[in-house]
Amino acid sequence: MNRRVILKGRPQGIPLAEHFELDSAPLRALDDGQILVRNHYLSVDPAMRGWLSDAQSYGARIEVGDVMRAFAVGEIVESRNESFVPGERVMGLFGWQEYACVDPQSVLLRIDEHDFPISLSLGVLGLNGIAAYFGLMDACAPKAGETVVVSTAAGAVGSCVGQMARNLGCRVIGIAGGPEKCKLCIDEFGYDDVLDYKHEPDLASAIARACPDGVDVYFDNTAGPISDAVIRHISAGARIAICGTASISSWDPWPTGPRYERHLLVKRATVRGFIALDYVDRYPEAVARLGRWIKEGRLRYREEILEGIEQAPSAISRLYTGENQGKLLIRLPASRG
Numbered sequence: 001m002n003r004r005v006i007l008k009g010r011p012q013g014i015p016l017a018e019h020f021e022l023d024s025a026p027l028r029a030l031d032d033g034q035i036l037v038r039n040h041y042l043s044v045d046p047a048m049r050g051w052l053s054d055a056q057s058y059g060a061r062i063e064v065g066d067v068m069r070a071f072a073v074g075e076i077v078e079s080r081n082e083s084f085v086p087g088e089r090v091m092g093l094f095g096w097q098e099y100a101c102v103d104p105q106s107v108l109l110r111i112d113e114h115d116f117p118i119s120l121s122l123g124v125l126g127l128n129g130i131a132a133y134f135g136l137m138d139a140c141a142p143k144a145g146e147t148v149v150v151s152t153a154a155g156a157v158g159s160c161v162g163q164m165a166r167n168l169g170c171r172v173i174g175i176a177g178g179p180e181k182c183k184l185c186i187d188e189f190g191y192d193d194v195l196d197y198k199h200e201p202d203l204a205s206a207i208a209r210a211c212p213d214g215v216d217v218y219f220d221n222t223a224g225p226i227s228d229a230v231i232r233h234i235s236a237g238a239r240i241a242i243c244g245t246a247s248i249s250s251w252d253p254w255p256t257g258p259r260y261e262r263h264l265l266v267k268r269a270t271v272r273g274f275i276a277l278d279y280v281d282r283y284p285e286a287v288a289r290l291g292r293w294i295k296e297g298r299l300r301y302r303e304e305i306l307e308g309i310e311q312a313p314s315a316i317s318r319l320y321t322g323e324n325q326g327k328l329l330i331r332l333p334a335s336r337g
């Protein structure tokens, strides 16, 4: 039997436990070309809110009655595809379930690197690290000496962006919520300075003080008031990567607020949205570089691991209260052998 988390009702806003139910279904036989993966860890991602929403997103909407779409890592236990062998470890879109019977296109990464815990392939060596890598390198191309500002600075993506920018010789300013996360940014992730958006009475002035020469690169994970404050202080030729929109609580009605077109015009700035899933062919390049930095002690990460699939339905909301301390994961019994 396969334990799974099923979408029970469509959330309007943040997905909560009440929108899901846990069920158990018999495993079906594999079709030709398919593989059976036993999941070890399930990922919890802000992207899930968009996947569940009626609003247009970059992927198909999850329907009521479907297994919740999710990234997961696990081990192949059966294969009817000659390119995959039992025992191989893979990361992909395997869903919130114990076993996934999938076509090879669901596999996003084959995990060759055995020096790291498998859970990292969902965080710093998975979609979070990969998003940080391509968003920073491709969309922003930072140069040594430039000032880089990162929102959700203590989070899975943000902490990775901050440290990569430091490794490239930039001056890095983080924006995070609360004193504990701000302390983590300085002590653990090596930011040059950090601003607490929850307690800073005038964030725009604080950014101006922290970035006296302007913001050359802004890695945006939140949109909303934080972006309004940062973009007022971009420098000429600034590059802005739109990675996420965590602060937007509702897409209907669409939020309104200060506009930043004039700043983009006057500063000849570039804004680029990107989706890490568009870079699948280049994942090995990102994972190799991120892995090297981890081994050299130049890239640290935090994980928060919840035990058991029962924890999944209530987990997404933790990302929107800011309760999560690093990459949020669900550990399944398979990870204990």
Ligand SMILES: NC(=O)c1ccc[n+]([C@@H]2O[C@H](COP(=O)([O-])OP(=O)(O)OC[C@H]3O[C@@H](n4cnc5c(N)ncnc54)[C@H](OP(=O)(O)O)[C@@H]3O)[C@@H](O)[C@H]2O)c1
Pocket: 045, 046, 047, 127, 128, 131, 152, 153, 154, 155, 156, 157, 158, 175, 176, 177, 178, 181, 221, 222, 226, 242, 243, 244, 245, 246, 247, 248, 274, 275, 276, 277, 319, 320, 321, 322, 323, 324, 326, 327, 328
């Ligand atoms: N484009 C892509 O391909 C891609 C891939 C992966 C992730 N992402 C995006 O990257 C961002 C970070 O994802 P993650 O997985 O690393 O999550 P995370 O940063 O570990 O956790 C989410 C964080 O968002 C912050 N947050 C929540 N509500 C907020 C609000 N109203 N205003 C400001 N901050 C708020 C909280 O941090 P504080 O406690 O500091 O407020 C929370 O801890 C998300 O927007 C996600 O959608 C994009």
